[in-house]
Amino acid sequence: MFNHRVLAVLKRELREKLMSKSFILMTILIPVFMFGIIGVQTLVMSYEGDSNTKVEVITESAQLTQKCQLYFDDLDFVKDGTYKITYNTVAASDIRNYIDNKKQDLMGDKLTGIIFIPEKALENKKLEYYSNTPSNRTIPQKIDGPVNKVLLDEYFSNKNLSEDELQFARMGIDFSSFKVSEKNEIEEQGFGNTILAYLFSFMLYISLLFSGQMTMQSVQEEKNSKIVEVLLSSVSSKELMTGKIFGSTITSTFQMAIWLLPVLAIISTTWFVLPPEFVVDITVGHLIYFLINFFLAVIIFHGLFATVGAIFENSQEAQSGMWPVMLLIMIPFFISFSILRNPNNPMAVVSSYLPFATLMVMPGRYTVVDLPLWQLFVSGLVNVATIAAIFPLAGKIYRVGILRTGKKPSWSEVIKWMKYKY
Amino acid sequence: MYALEVKNLCKSFGKLKAVDNASFNVPEGSVFGLIGRNGAGKTTTIRMMMNIYMPDSGEVILRGSTVGQEFKNSVGYLPEERGLYKKMRVLETLLYFAELKGKAGKNLTKKAKEYLERFDLTDRINSKVEELSKGNQQKIQFIATILHDPEFVILDEPFSGLDPINTNLLREIILEKKNEGKIIIFSTHLMDFAEKMCDHIAMIDHGKIILNGSLSQLKSKYAQRNISLNYEGDISFLNNHQMVEKISDFGNTTGIKVKLPEHTQQLLKLLIDNNVTVKKFDANDISLQEIFVQLAGKEEDVMEVPYV
Numbered sequence: 020m021f022n023h024r025v026l027a028v029l030k031r032e033l034r035e036k037l038m039s040k041s042f043i044l045m046t047i048l049i050p051v052f053m054f055g056i057i058g059v060q061t062l063v064m065s066y067e068g069d070s071n072t073k074v075e076v077i078t079e080s081a082q083l084t085q086k087c088q089l090y091f092d093d094l095d096f097v098k099d100g101t102y103k104i105t106y107n108t109v110a111a112s113d114i115r116n117y118i119d120n121k122k123q124d125l126m127g128d129k130l131t132g133i134i135f136i137p138e139k140a141l142e143n144k145k146l147e148y149y150s151n152t153p154s155n156r157t158i159p160q161k162i163d164g165p166v167n168k169v170l171l172d173e174y175f176s177n178k179n180l181s182e183d184e185l186q187f188a189r190m191g192i193d194f195s196s197f198k199v200s201e202k203n204e205i206e207e208q209g210f211g212n213t214i215l216a217y218l219f220s221f222m223l224y225i226s227l228l229f230s231g232q233m234t235m236q237s238v239q240e241e242k243n244s245k246i247v248e249v250l251l252s253s254v255s256s257k258e259l260m261t262g263k264i265f266g267s268t269i270t271s272t273f274q275m276a277i278w279l280l281p282v283l284a285i286i287s288t289t290w291f292v293l294p295p296e297f298v299v300d301i302t303v304g305h306l307i308y309f310l311i312n313f314f315l316a317v318i319i320f321h322g323l324f325a326t327v328g329a330i331f332e333n334s335q336e337a338q339s340g341m342w343p344v345m346l347l348i349m350i351p352f353f354i355s356f357s358i359l360r361n362p363n364n365p366m367a368v369v370s371s372y373l374p375f376a377t378l379m380v381m382p383g384r385y386t387v388v389d390l391p392l393w394q395l396f397v398s399g400l401v402n403v404a405t406i407a408a409i410f411p412l413a414g415k416i417y418r419v420g421i422l423r424t425g426k427k428p429s430w431s432e433v434i435k436w437m438k439y440k441y
Numbered sequence: 442m443y444a445l446e447v448k449n450l451c452k453s454f455g456k457l458k459a460v461d462n463a464s465f466n467v468p469e470g471s472v473f474g475l476i477g478r479n480g481a482g483k484t485t486t487i488r489m490m491m492n493i494y495m496p497d498s499g500e501v502i503l504r505g506s507t508v509g510q511e512f513k514n515s516v517g518y519l520p521e522e523r524g525l526y527k528k529m530r531v532l533e534t535l536l537y538f539a540e541l542k543g544k545a546g547k548n549l550t551k552k553a554k555e556y557l558e559r560f561d562l563t564d565r566i567n568s569k570v571e572e573l574s575k576g577n578q579q580k581i582q583f584i585a586t587i588l589h590d591p592e593f594v595i596l597d598e599p600f601s602g603l604d605p606i607n608t609n610l611l612r613e614i615i616l617e618k619k620n621e622g623k624i625i626i627f628s629t630h631l632m633d634f635a636e637k638m639c640d641h642i643a644m645i646d647h648g649k650i651i652l653n654g655s656l657s658q659l660k661s662k663y664a665q666r667n668i669s670l671n672y673e674g675d676i677s678f679l680n681n682h683q684m685v686e687k688i689s690d691f692g693n694t695t696g697i698k699v700k701l702p703e704h705t706q707q708l709l710k711l712l713i714d715n716n717v718t719v720k721k722f723d724a725n726d727i728s729l730q731e732i733f734v735q736l737a738g739k740e741e742d743v744m745e746v747p748y749v
Contacts, residue, residue: 027540035528244524249585251493252518252595253541255510422493435455 024254025262032237032266037273041233046274049225050281072131074158075121077107077114079138083173084108087136090169096161111137118149125151132158136166141174164191211299213359215282216386219309220355222278223379227316227348230271231324232341238263238328238421239337247421256418264325268317275313279306301386308395309382315402316378319409320348326413329420336427351379362388372397374405412437444469444593444624445508450489450499452482459485461648462499467626467641472619474639475628476733482648483628484521487597490626491516514542517591521598521628523582527571531562534570535585542589549588556584560610579607583614594618596627600634612638632730642729646737656729663735664727668697668705670712671721678715684708689731694721696731 021029036042076091078084088106096102109117114135124130132150140146146166148159168189175185241247250259284290286301323344331337351370358367362384370376371384377398385395419436420428428436445467452460460482467473475483488494490501492508501508525534535553539545557563560580565573570581579602587594594615600608615625615638629635635642636656643653652659666686671694679685679697684704689696699708705724712719 023543024541027537031537035526240526241524244527245520245522246524246526248493248520248522249518249524249538249582250541252491252516252520253513253538255492422488 020261022258025258025265028250028254028259028262029266029269032263033270035237036233036267036270042270042274045229046277049222049229050278071103072101072158073103073105073129074131074162075105075107075133076136076162077109077117077133078136079108079110081108083136083169086173087166087169090172091165094165102161109135111139114147125149134159134162134166136170141170144170212301212386215299215301216355216359216383218282219386220352220379220383222275223313223316223382224348224352226271226275226278226313227320228345230267230274230317231320231344231348234263234267234321235324235328235337235341236334237267238325239331239334242329242421243332251422256421257414260322260325260414260417264318264321267321268314271317271321272310272314276310279309282306305385308385312378312382312399312402315399315406319375319378319402319405320344322406322410322413323347326416326420329417330428330433331420332424332427347375348379351376355380355383358384359387372401374401374408377401415439442469443467444471444504445490445626446502447486447490448500448502450486450501451497452485452489452494453497458648460489460496460645463643463645463648463650464499465643465650465653467624469624470619470622471624471641472615472639473624473626474635474642475626475645476630476632476635476642476729477628477645478630478737481630481645483630483645484597486645487595487626487628491518491595512593515592517586517589517594519582519586519594519596519599521601523579525570525578525581525585528569530567530569531557531573531581532566534581535588538585539589542591544589553584553588556588560584576604576607579603580610583607583611587614587618592623594623594625596625598629599627600629600631632728632733636729644733644736651736652732659732660727660729661725663732664725666699666702666705667725667727667731668699668708669721669723669726669728670695670697670719672712672717672719674715674717676712676715676717679711682711689734691728691730694728696728 076084076087078087084106088104091097091104094102097104107117114137118125118133121130121133125133132148132153135147135149137145137147144167146159146163150158171188172185175188180188241250247259254262282299282301283303283306286299286306287303324341327341327344328337331340354366354370354376357364358380361367367380367384371380371394381395381398384390415437416433419439420433443466447463447465447467450460450463451458463482463486475486477483485494489496489499490508491513492501492510503512529537532550532553535556536545536550539549539553554563554566557566560583562577562580565577570578573581586596596611596615599611599615603611615627618625627638639656641653641655642659644651676688676695679688684699684701684707685697686700687696687698697708699705709719709722712722
């Protein structure tokens with residue numbers, strides 16, 4: 020399969036791609052872009068836009084008001100000045116009048132909202148929130164925990180409970196997650212692997228789409244500039260396709276290996292100290308599996324992209340003609356997200372053995388679940404079988420398409436090409 | 442002894458029968474022309490000869506065995522629509538095409554540089570192909586076709602789109618290769634050109650070979666009773682003349698077919714008697730174009746006037 024002609028084509032591909040500006044840019048920019056996206060997302064999520072919030076907390080008894088003040092002054096968002104809380108004591112019967120008086124303040128930005136804790140709250144925990152934007156839940160959500168604790172204290176204060184008992188009542192629920200695997204010890208697990216699985220899926224998705232389209236364009240260049248006819252006077256179309264696809268596969272895998280270097284550094288060195296909830300629990304073997312899987316994925320998808328490139332005469336037609344290949348990448352990509360919620364949902368399990376889908380789904384699944392080796396092996400077999408099944412057909416379409424000019428062929432014509440003796 | 446034997450090649454694309462049972466032979470050391478109008482099946486035939494297309498049936502024999510990779514390695518091919526990698530550098534391009542033929546090394550690089558010098562391109566050796574003028578890109582393509590010293594040079598419509606300088610350059614290359622004893626096969630729809638360059642031809646029309654053999658033999662076979670005439674004056678009196686079978690005006694020359702062989706001499710006398718200035722009177726001569734028109738009928742695009 021690898022004679023000197025294939026190697027010559029392969030070498031040219033490598034030279035052209037590895038030395039190109041776009042390759043170097045992609046190699047650097049994609050990780051920056053990816054971490055940028057994650058960073059922006061985290062920033063957006065954490066930014067609730069509630070700085071400079073002015074809240075008035077009102078209770079019916081001076082004692083409760085005082086207790087609230089004592090408690091709230093200790094809260095982080097009060098200490099750092101994000102929330103400015105004022106306190107007042109108003110009877111339930113007067114509260115409507117009071118709010119009416121404060122209307123101007125509430126409509127302007129002197130006051131964001133008023134939280135009223137009626138006496139009855141000590142029986143039913145029902146509070147009232149007055150604001151010109153009551154649908155904004157940020158303030159009630161932030162305040163409800165502390166208020167609850169104040170109410171608890173107040174409620175139990177005359178029930179003769181010990182401080183320990185009170186402490187227990189105040190506590191919320193805290194889950195610790197433990198990963199049970201074939202390994203001997205049971206380990207506490209944080210979000211590290213989930214984040215990593217996201218990352219793996221993203222890298223697969225982005226790399227396959229970008230590099231696949233580059234391969235398609237390069238086939239199109241050969242077809243449009245008619246170089247291909249000169250090439251085919253020296254090599255067979257099979258040799259040309261093999262050389263091209265292996266060239267781009269090696270390039271992409273090399274690029275992916277570079278992208279994985281930070282992950283390798285995290286798991287095998289002590290250069291990075293991650294907070295315990297972000298510790299990643301994978302091995303070097305896992306990364307190697309990821310690369311092998313990626314290698315197969317690139318062969319398969321670049322084969323398809325190259326075929327699409329050969330079918331169409333100009334790049335616009337090709338852009339519109341590549342949607343079937345895009346779907347084969349995108350649908351499994353979305354499935355791989357469902358895995359991260361529940362790695363054992365049936366769709367995830369089934370799709371991790373389906374041709375094409377397994378390439379996208381299995382790496383993520385393997386990152387969050389400890390899979391027995393045979394499952395990875397089956398997935399690999401499915402991939403090899405996929406290659407064996409599609410390449411003879413893709414090769415035929417490529418061979419017919421690459422020399423064909425004229426009007427845009429329909430899909431049914433393309434299927435007929437497979438029967439041509441070429 | 443034949444270098445290549447084309448036997449009963451057939452090729453269809455869907456309903457279109459592009460090549461229909463084509464057979465012809467290319468002798469050793471010949472300049473062979475595959476002649477026909479646009480769309481007659483020339484390119485498809487050439488592609489099948491080089492194994493770029495698989496024939497539906499039939500075969501091509503290279504000195505006794507079916508053509509395969511061995512033939513590809515010994516061919517330099519210049520397709521009708523030419524192309525190079527735009528971003529590749531000149532020398533790199535030349536070496537790459539030779540590498541695909543299995544040729545590499547210092548000698549090859551030296552030879553490439555010699556060709557570049559001969560074609561006035563030494564200063565562009567490290568330029569990117571896209572930085573070159575179209576004419577210079579064509580020169581690079583010629584060099585790429587012959588750099589690996591092929592035994593067969595196959596040219597598909599070699600003169601289409603060439604400027605006069607490159608036309609001469611390519612003709613020079615063809616003659617040089619011919620003198621080296623290489624076999625040159627080209628396709629063309631330009632009859633004049635084929636007539637000047639070829640010693641053997643095959644004519645193809647609607648996918649069928651309608652004529653093939655040595656050019657001189659074919660000519661003498663078709664030339665009886667044919668006169669090729671260059672003149673000044675009025676020859677309209679020949680229309681409907683009892684000894685003239687047919688008059689065809691080919692622009693530069695006029696072809697006249699007389700009814701009996703002895704009419705040839707009488708025709709010359711008749712022309713002089715009628716004050717026609719005879720510049721050239723070639724008895725028993727026929728142009729390839731005339732043969733083609735006789736065999737294939739309508740003239741249409743075979744009339745195109747060539748550069749050469």
